[in-house]
Amino acid sequence: MDVPDERTWVDMRLSRVIMRDNSEEQWIFLSETGGTRGFPIIIGRSEAQEIRRVVTGVRPGRPLTHQLTFDSIEALGARLERVDIVDLRENTFYARLVLREASGGERRVDARPSDAVAIGLRAGCPIRVAEEVLDQVRTDTSGPDPLPEKPDPDPDPKE
Amino acid sequence: MDVPDERTWVDMRLSRVIMRDNSEEQWIFLSETGGTRGFPIIIGRSEAQEIRRVVTGVRPGRPLTHQLTFDSIEALGARLERVDIVDLRENTFYARLVLREASGGERRVDARPSDAVAIGLRAGCPIRVAEEVLDQVRTDTSGPDPLPEKPDPDPDPKE
Numbered sequence: 001m002d003v004p005d006e007r008t009w010v011d012m013r014l015s016r017v018i019m020r021d022n023s024e025e026q027w028i029f030l031s032e033t034g035g036t037r038g039f040p041i042i043i044g045r046s047e048a049q050e051i052r053r054v055v056t057g058v059r060p061g062r063p064l065t066h067q068l069t070f071d072s073i074e075a076l077g078a079r080l081e082r083v084d085i086v087d088l089r090e091n092t093f094y095a096r097l098v099l100r101e102a103s104g105g106e107r108r109v110d111a112r113p114s115d116a117v118a119i120g121l122r123a124g125c126p127i128r129v130a131e132e133v134l135d136q137v138r139t140d141t142s143g144p145d146p147l148p149e150k151p152d153p154d155p156d157p158k159e
Numbered sequence: 160m161d162v163p164d165e166r167t168w169v170d171m172r173l174s175r176v177i178m179r180d181n182s183e184e185q186w187i188f189l190s191e192t193g194g195t196r197g198f199p200i201i202i203g204r205s206e207a208q209e210i211r212r213v214v215t216g217v218r219p220g221r222p223l224t225h226q227l228t229f230d231s232i233e234a235l236g237a238r239l240e241r242v243d244i245v246d247l248r249e250n251t252f253y254a255r256l257v258l259r260e261a262s263g264g265e266r267r268v269d270a271r272p273s274d275a276v277a278i279g280l281r282a283g284c285p286i287r288v289a290e291e292v293l294d295q296v297r298t299d300t301s302g303p304d305p306l307p308e309k310p311d312p313d314p315d316p317k318e
Binding site: 047062065066071072073075076077078092094097099101107108109110115 | 205224235
């Protein structure tokens, strides 16, 4: 996806992971670093499990799929420089990995936000979102808990 | 994992994918190319779903996790040259991706067989197994169906 870099980007952090049994829909919440804005993303079970593993410091005995992606990037002498959430269209978020080659070159790879965040957390790299995307989702995390216990999946964008 | 290359390697193909509802354990079956030997591997649901997508020619609208791994390798100018199943220890198979860099260098990345096969099928690359591993599993696919309808997961190695 070609997204111009002159966009304004906002640094985000993973603030919550909400896992629900017996549901294919899990939730992560990204919050503005040093700010009050944020938004939830509905993601799949495998990706939520991987994100929870990273957050809780669990390192499986063997590389699972996201770790394999990360290991492949590193084996090729590159590193994950950052994760960008670039777009929100038809209730779906779009993201990309920004890779830095050993030679200094930059490579971008389209990804789902859940995969990008899971790998980005393992890499410890910045996670950014385009200001326009943040404007579109307009959720204020400074108020009361924005996520009800049993959220209605419809109003919030899925990845 | 350091596995000497002087091992004998046997070319394999994916011959069956067996998916069972309401189970975390799914099955793939690898068979010797031009031979009669083969063995099942018990794999996870996500990986089996991805393998089935590749086999049935389904290309999701956005890159899922295995596709992201493949795309990242290609974005860095490398390609997946082959998948090797290198070991069977304590009822667990071990595999690796063999990557070829643009410069000609070879890089190896440890992987679960399910991830390696899923990505290898997307790449259309050879899948090999070490002769010793094949000797260890000793299943003959030339006879009657080696997989009962409701297989007991204990006797066969998981990945």
